[in-house]
Amino acid sequence: MTAPEQALPKAARLLLVEDDEDDYILTSGYLQELPSYCFEIVWADSPQQALTRLSEESFDICLLDFQLGAENGLSVLTQAQQQGLSTPIIMLTGQADDALDLAALQAGATDFLVKHELGSPRFQRAIRYALARKEIEQERVERLKAEDGSRAKDRFLAHLSHEIRTPLTSILGYTELLLESDYAEQAETELGIILSNGKHLLSLLNDVLDLSKLSANRLELKIAPVHLDSFIADVFSLLKIMALDKGLSFSVVGLQALPLIIHTDATRLRQVLINITYNAIKFTEQGSVQVEVWTEQNNHQELLHFSVTDTGVGIADDQIERIFQPFEQLQDVVTRTEGGAGLGLAISAELVAHMGGEIQVASELNVGSKFTLSINPGDIKDSERAELRFERSPLRNRQTLKPCLHGKVLVVDDIDEIRRLTGHLIQSTGAEVAYASNGQEVVTLFEQNPQDIDLVLMDLHMPVLDGRSALKQLRRQGWAVPVVAVTAATQKGLHRQLTELGFNDILPKPINKPSLYRALAQYLRPAEAFAPVQKKVLLVEDDPDTRLLMDMLLTDLGLSVDCVGSALDCLQKLEADSEYDGLLMDMGLPDMPGAKLIKLVHSVCPALPICIVSGSELTTEQLTEYGAQAYLLKPVSRDDLASLLNKF
Incomplete structure (x- = not known):
């Protein structure tokens, strides 16, 4: 030696x-x-x-x-x-x-x-001590720089999340509203594509955020019961279309009877399966992609397995490890004809590990690849089992799951369209809605007049006064009203932090209806004892397309609507039935000026609220002169109508 x-x-x-x-x-x-x-x-x-x-x-x-x-x-x-x-x-x-x-x-x-x-020895000690201090100081400076960089990255990602999730909330929310409408039956396929691609855009944002959370060990899985057959059908239906578009054979096979219910994070499992299967389709130009599903006992735990086999370009043995490294794009290894962020497989491997499993790869260049992953599906020992039937969850007619509720909800968000969208979903349950755009408005409202608020949905990041600070003031003043935090942040431990602060629960952005309905049902009263009387409005519009659209939107908002196309028909309707709760009328009618019609309406129904639908803006003085209570500027959206109804 x-x-x-x-x-x-x-x-x-x-x-x-x-x-x-x-x-x-x-x-x-x-x-x-x-x-x-x-x-x-x-x-x-x-x-x-x-x-x-x-x-x-x-x-x-x-x-x-x-x-x-x-x-x-x-x-x-x-x-x-x-x-x-x-x-x-x-x-x-x-x-x-x-x-x-x-x-x-x-x-x-x-x-x-x-x-x-x-x-002397003292000289040597002094030199060594001074240099050691220098090294310690350098390490401290580098550590502070790294911490500052990490905080800056976290701030940037939080801002990015908020800025992108805000428009996505509108895209996904309004598409789902349209899917619920009977009038959207002919466009269900197109709306489904919009919804799927909107969710895909959200997943791209999540990839970036996930990588940050995984590296900082801040990822938190949300384990819940998952109907496996429906889950598999939903995940692979979109991927099947992609494969067929490339002329590939695509199949999903259950190798045995599978448990009907598993317990996992459905969002994360879906993310992994889409990442791996999408890559298989992307790098296969001819042949097939096959997905197999089975369970297998491993020690004392039965694991759920998925394999994705393709006849694509394959991966060389010395390149396989690279594909699981962040930003190592698969096309850099096998081809340069496809794009990608280079995050999917790296994130997938980490997510599968968090779900109690692993990913294995077998591949041969120019022959194909087989990705096999396993996850812990929870205790499925006594779970009922059945062959795959590929029964998809229906996109439409989900309103049957909507609760009927009574109470008043305060929606607090600085983004107007998010407030209105959330308000529409709440109103669809029968509950009333009030709005505030920042925390200070909430505090002021409770100080002056709480208005019998039963629940507050509070965004965390707002100007003037943020959600956390507003909640602290409410609790200090003794208000025990339930407050649910609405946030795009998903870092580990956030739920505990917010509940310790005094929030009753958390709703993640973008808000999805099942989560919202569960929160509302928890804090509001059932509406059985408060059966609402359906409001009835009269719509006067001579353009048939506009009349049909407004009829659709008003009906979707829960109103009973009668439609006429002229001033004369309007007056005849009111003489035959004066029990209307409101009148919406175009000013440019073919048989009579709008101002004259309003005077005649007042002579028949003096207390009937009137809203003018106009192609130009009106001042308060003009509304007073006409004798109307409100106006809507064309083109009229569902948001505009909902805001009008809430105002009245």
Whole structure:
């Protein structure tokens, strides 16, 4: 056995401030004799030159003579401190002087030495101590920089999440509303594509956020019961279309009877399966992609397995490990014809590990690949089992799951369209809605008039006063009203932090209807004892397309609607039935000016609220002059109508 090699001396850059050349040569000699260090010595012979070099260059240590001609080293120390220079400085003096030593330390010197101590053990200790302090300081600075960088990244990702999820909330929410409408039957396929692609866009955002959470160990799985057959049908139906578009054979096979219910994070499992299967389709130009599903006992736990086999380009053995590294795009390994973020497989491997399983790959170049993954499906020992039937969850007619509720909900969000969308979903259950755009409005509302609020849905990130601060003020004032936090953040431990702060629950953004309905049902009263009377409105519009659209939107909002196309028909309707709750009318009718019609309506139904539907904006004075209570600017949206109804 050979003797261990002697450690190499550490390199260090040293500034020696000395106006006497003989002393410079003598000190340099002592420094070169130090066994543990190899010094690069830079000489400065005046205070000005010393400060210039210290400010413009990087040094590990500085030896500073006290007496520098007519000046002394204390002025250098003082100015170095004022300029924020961090190089450790040791003061050299000609003779021992306690007062001088104290002054040097107070001025910022790391240590002081009498020149006759050069070469002594004390000299060596002082040098080592000063350099050690420098290293510690550098480590501290680097650690602070890393922490600042991490905080900046977290702030950026939180901002990115908020900015992208806000429009996605509208895209997904309004598409789902259309899917519920009977009038959307002919466009169900197209709406389903919009919904699927909107969710895919959300998944791209989630990929970036997931990578950050996984690296920081902040990912939190949401385990819940999952109907396996429906889950598989939903996941692979969209992927089947992609495969068929490329002329590929695509199949999903259950190798045995599978449990009807498993317990896992459905969102994360879906993410993994789509990532792996999408890659198989993307890199297969001809042939087939086959997915197989089965369970298998592993020690004391029965695992659920999925395999995805393709006849694509394959992966070389020495490249397989690379595909699970972040930002290592699969096309860099096998082809450059496809795009991608290079995050899917890396995230998939981490997610599967979090779900109690692993991913294995077998591949042969130009033959194909087989990805096999397993997850822990929970305790499925006694679960009922059946062959796959591929029964998809229906997109439409989900309103049967909607609860019928009574109560009043305050929706707090600084984004107007998010407020309105959330309000529409709440109103569809029969509950009333009030709105606020920031936390201060909430506090003011409760201070002045709580208006019998039964539940508050509070966004966390708002101007003027954020959700957390608003909640603290409400609780300090003694309000025990349930408050549910609405947030795009999903980091680990957030639920515990917010409940400890006083929130009753959390709704993630984008808000999905099942989660919202569950929260509403928990805090509002069932509506059986509060059967609402359906409101009835009369719509006067001569354009048939506009009339049909507004009829659809008003009906979807839960109103009974009668439609007419002229002023004369309007008056005949009101004379036959005056029990309308409101009138919406176009001003440009073919048989009568709108202003004249309003006067005649007032003569028949003096208390009937009237809303003008106009192609131009109207002032409050004009509304008063016409005798109307509100106006809507064309084109009229569902949001506009819902806001009008809520106002009345």
